[in-house]
Amino acid sequence: MNNKEYLQEEIIRRSGVNPSKCMRCGKCSATCPAYDEMEYHPHQFVNMVESGDIEPLLNSESLYKCLSCFACIDRCPRNVEPAKLVEAVRLTAIRQQGANRMTANDVPQMIEEDVPPQLLVSAFRKYTK
């Protein structure tokens, strides 16, 4: 198995998503609140994982723009669950050596008077392995 196929299987297994269920309606991208921040949009995540085109996703800033609001999961008529694919690719990216998006050293300067700890733990969980 080449690296491309390995990555694809890994993402599908980790997410539990079957991207071939997608019927290309685009409702995920229609409902996404982070659409404009993303270089690859939710429907593209589904289609690119389906065709095994994972590398561009791994290197994309889009991974860190998804809000995990699950709107795409709830509104997808085919029950594809695109957000789970974004999550699986993001984990594949940040689990690589030195690929943490955020480190403990970043935290002190984020602490402001009104910042709830919830913000810091959530961001830390999303951006750090």
Added chain:
Amino acid sequence: MKVSYFPGCTLKNKAKELDVYSVKSAEVLGITLEEIENWQCCGGVFTTARDEVATKLSSVRALKYALDREQPLVTVCSACHNVIKQTNYAMQNDKEFADKVNRYMAEGEYNGETEVYNYLEMLRDMVGFDAVKEKVVNPLKGKKIAAYYGCLLLRPNSVMRMDDPENPTIMEDLIKAMGAEPVVYAKRNECCGGYISVESPESAKRNSNAIIANAKAAGAEMIITACPLCKYNLIKNGADIPVIYFTELLAEALGVKEDTNE
């Protein structure tokens, strides 16, 4: 009635109102929130990946604690609720995952037996909004209040099962029980931006502003929420109407807000 209570990190810190008013109000309504001993932070977000085990252990331990006491587990914060409920669902439905988790459980095996309620569900399903209404001593007459659900309470609906995820009524029903007038607006179940305000504050700002504008256009004079991060994002991004926790309003209606402050 006694329930196991998971407050979560922010409730002991920046969102004390959420914690203190919850406990006080529940007491008036005949429910004792017994704080879980040595609870650990839920992590703030649920990782949907099936091979993430360690990040979900704190939730499983809390759930096991409640099971040992034969109590339901009650959360207040939307994020804790989402993480714990999704973890519980995974423990019930993903055998492979549950097996992995149970290898770390010195406390004993757990397989998703505990029932998880958000405080709002507790009010609706254990107390009943009619009973809440009866206990109201300061009806919030004439206040036009917009409930802001955000995303975490309702989604994914297949797991959360709190309400109709597209047209929820649970907070509106509470607002009515407290004697105020609920304001229904479409963006009440859209995301404020959540943790993205670390990564791209403009994104959070755009989302929060759209929510506030939509609530105000519908006539809202105040927004209530269950989530500290929602509250933070809405306020930081220039909400020009008050944004408060629903528990603060509940305590006020039940007449226990003042003695809480003392």
Added chain:
Amino acid sequence: MQRVGVFVCWCGSNIAGTVDVEAVSEALKSEPGVVFSTNYQYMCSQAGQDMIKEAVKEHNLTGIVVCSCSPRMHEATFRKTAAAAGLNPYMVEIANIREQCSWVHKDMLTGTEKAIILGKAAIAKVNLNTPLTPGESPVTKRALVIGGGIAGIQTALDIADAGFPVDIVEKKPTIGGKMAQLDKTFPTLDCAACILTPKMVDVAQNEKIRIFSYSEVSEIKGFVGNFDVTIKKNARFVKEDVCTGCGACVDKCPMKKIPNEFNLGMDNRKAIYIPFAQAVPKVATIDPNACNMLKNGKCGLCAKVCTAGAIDYTQKDEYIEEKYGAIVVATGFNPISMDKFDEFAYNQSKDVITSLEFERLTNAAGPTAGKLLRPSDGKHPHTIVFVQCVGSRCDACAEKGKEYCSKICCMYTAKHAMLTRDKYPDTEVYVFYIDVRTPGKNFDEFYRRAVEEYGVKYIKGMVGKVTPEGDVLKVQASDLIANKQLHIDADLVVLAAAIEPDKSARPLATMLTASMDTNDFFTEAHPKLRPVESPTAGVFLSGACQGPKDIPETVSQAGAAASKVIGLLAKDKLTGNPCVAHSNELMCNGCSSCERVCPYGAITYSDKEFRMPDRTTKIRRVASVNPAVCQGCGACTVACPSGAMDLNGFANSQIMAEVDAICK
């Protein structure tokens, strides 16, 4: 001992490709009773059948085993062959070595082994076969059509045209169904009322057709040719034969705020009402939930103004019993509820409507007299967004919506979009689509005209969220071709809601013992070759109760169902199925187990006098089967604890012989 002939079919390569047919016919030669065994390329062909006939004569065969396809395919063929050769047709057994063997196995060795075993079982059974003679039953020459939409209307007209009496049962106060609510019809844009109402009048005037409106079927008993049906005629509190439909009562009725079902609640009707001007029958109906007189005895205005004296506040529901030879189901469809799709804000804004509501908004007899105005403020909408596939084509696990394509939405949306641009060229019209499906005569041309000549903006993508704000609907959508998220401020959003069978279909199917699929569409006897018949004999399907359909398709199916009914009613007698149950009264212990499990009500109990071995007599309660009602399902034979119940052609001893042959 029988003299059995075995005939192994190759079915071209269908069987011979995976089964060694030569080995099968050879192996079966030495089975008990077998005196002749052969194989041939196509046993069902004329040459194959002749081969069987000759063998019967030459070898004096008393039983035949054909190893071939499923008995559903050619059992009848080979029974006819046997009869032509002078044998009783029920002396034929089929071993299914195609569907249950060659088609499911890949390996020749395994396939051959299994085919031999199946052949042995059939031989074991035929050794115990006895000649059977079917009974006959008369045919009641009247048909019942359930549902008075275009499907039911067309079926009834066609049956009546052949000279048979027909009754239509319609639960609404008028016939006409969904088509009566439509404005124009695709792809030729004729006005629905203009082509439907003449047919409604034809129905009313046809001497062979009776209409039971505001009525429902409450009980069905009997079987093909002889159905006993009870029709419940709901009290409408107006004497149908006296009312002239003048409408004076409607004018005077003070109860004005009753949501008008015909306009989907977009305007109001009175407590006494006639659904629309061309209603058939054109008589008034009192809504008992809204009428003051019926609720608390106060008012009575309608009775006062009715010069014909048609109002009768004491009218009761009436039950009518009638016999029918055939029943046609034409219960139609409804759009699904939009409650679970509130991301489109249907429950949050009056200006988010369904396509059927849009039909009423553009219909001259609708709530706006045909002017396209927003339900919220009566203003003319300048930007309209149509959303396709709302609730259609959903995954079974998605918890909302239907798995199937609703079939009619692409075309009616193209029609709506085109007509809007035609009548109001200042209106921007967007259609969000997943695929545009236009497989019909002149359908794609119609859709292309909407785009090319009328400038409708078709966008490949979906709407994700509709946010009502002030007096605009903020539509957030995707444009997959441009790879953009769109934000459109719309004045009106129209949802192409999926369609589903009418809720009355499920209980009706239970009464008819007719099968349905998981979506509650009636199942046809064969999806390709018997599309208008239900597997239950004497029950026929017309229109959208069988699956989503447009008007031309519905009308063709309605005609096809009618022709099947005519074929049945033209017969004086029906030949029954001799494979029915019978009870051995000497063994029956009177426990009623069989009666309880019989789905057809074919079993009755009676007290009978029996002579005992000691020459005394004793009265015992025993079961008997009505062979005309029994369908031969065999449920009673399994339920019977004393072994008294047995099924002709599938006797317990025959089944056991088959099992023994397989297990040997």
